[in-house]
Amino acid sequence: MTRVDLSEVSCSIARTVAVMSDAWSWLIVRDLAVGLGRFDELHTDLGISRKVLSQRLIELTEAGVVERRAYQEHPPRFEYQLTEQGRDLIPVLRAMVTWGDEWRPTGRGAPMRYEHASCPGSRPEAVCDVCAEPVDPDDLVPVAGPGGRHGPGTALIGGYLK
Amino acid sequence: MTRVDLSEVSCSIARTVAVMSDAWSWLIVRDLAVGLGRFDELHTDLGISRKVLSQRLIELTEAGVVERRAYQEHPPRFEYQLTEQGRDLIPVLRAMVTWGDEWRPTGRGAPMRYEHASCPGSRPEAVCDVCAEPVDPDDLVPVAGPGGRHGPGTALIGGYLK
Numbered sequence: 001m002t003r004v005d006l007s008e009v010s011c012s013i014a015r016t017v018a019v020m021s022d023a024w025s026w027l028i029v030r031d032l033a034v035g036l037g038r039f040d041e042l043h044t045d046l047g048i049s050r051k052v053l054s055q056r057l058i059e060l061t062e063a064g065v066v067e068r069r070a071y072q073e074h075p076p077r078f079e080y081q082l083t084e085q086g087r088d089l090i091p092v093l094r095a096m097v098t099w100g101d102e103w104r105p106t107g108r109g110a111p112m113r114y115e116h117a118s119c120p121g122s123r124p125e126a127v128c129d130v131c132a133e134p135v136d137p138d139d140l141v142p143v144a145g146p147g148g149r150h151g152p153g154t155a156l157i158g159g160y161l162k
Numbered sequence: 163m164t165r166v167d168l169s170e171v172s173c174s175i176a177r178t179v180a181v182m183s184d185a186w187s188w189l190i191v192r193d194l195a196v197g198l199g200r201f202d203e204l205h206t207d208l209g210i211s212r213k214v215l216s217q218r219l220i221e222l223t224e225a226g227v228v229e230r231r232a233y234q235e236h237p238p239r240f241e242y243q244l245t246e247q248g249r250d251l252i253p254v255l256r257a258m259v260t261w262g263d264e265w266r267p268t269g270r271g272a273p274m275r276y277e278h279a280s281c282p283g284s285r286p287e288a289v290c291d292v293c294a295e296p297v298d299p300d301d302l303v304p305v306a307g308p309g310g311r312h313g314p315g316t317a318l319i320g321g322y323l324k
Contacts, residue, residue: 095253
């Protein structure tokens with residue numbers, strides 16, 4: 001049986017998952033979305049081999065989800081960041097958060113919650129409960145929740161890269 | 163380096179992708195969500211080996227996302243369906259549809275769109291544009307859109323299982 005090329009299937013779900021090879025692809029996008037961008041940061045946070053991380057970054061870059069940019073010239077240093085395509089995957093990640101919060105709870109509460117970027121401590125629904133202004137999705141920043149825990153795969157919560 | 167057990171990471175995204183091994187897991191949930199449930203239907207639609215399909219179904223069943231039920235006693239016949247956990251993954255699929263529609267267009271328009279189950283031809287936002295009633299997400303059914311195409315991976319659009 002010929003393997004189906006998912007990128008050619010007439011289904012936007014198939015075309016999306018065709019870009020995201022496996023769990024690591026999603027977690028790389030997650031890390032880039034919260035501001036981890038250097039190879040060593042990603043390597044430390046995700047706990048995967050440098051080879052697998054490198055392969056996934058190449059795939060995501062070729063797909064247009066990620067781009068590499070120089071942040072220092074002497075010596076040359078690079079970091080990865082999400083393109084517009086990549087940032088548009090964030091609603092998928094948010095839907096995964098909702099599912100994981102409900103069905104794979106930590107027993108200590110949600111690992112992360114979203115608050116209005118300009119209002120620490122807020123818990124916005126459609127408007128920010130602190131400033132009462134409507135909240136644009138781009139104004140949301142992830143912060144550690146009660147179930148957040150320092151450990152592999154949770155660099156932002158653990159704060160050990162800061 | 164020890165491989166991280168994603169199901170133990172304090173991140174609801176990691177815990178979600180830990181359940182969904184690869185692209186096929188998502189596409190199996192997609193197919194079950196639109197009413198394909200028999201092994202042979204899934205096998206025909208997805209174009210993967212029986213072995214891989216069987217493995218993914220076992221994983222999803224053990225995870226509680228999918229359940230197998232008898233639909234006939236003599237001879238015994240089974241089909242797969244989403245559990246409540248599984249149905250709660252549908253918002254993730256919808257977010258993928260939005261991304262795929264935007265960034266991996268078919269060139270023929272969106273492969274699928276959602277319409278109000280009771281109003282063929284509707285294009286609901288928050289209310290159904292035909293009956294003007296508020297639309298519960300559970301009342302949405304997927305139907306083929308202008309870019310839908312008969313082919314592997316698109317059994318519902320192609321209609322060749324009916």
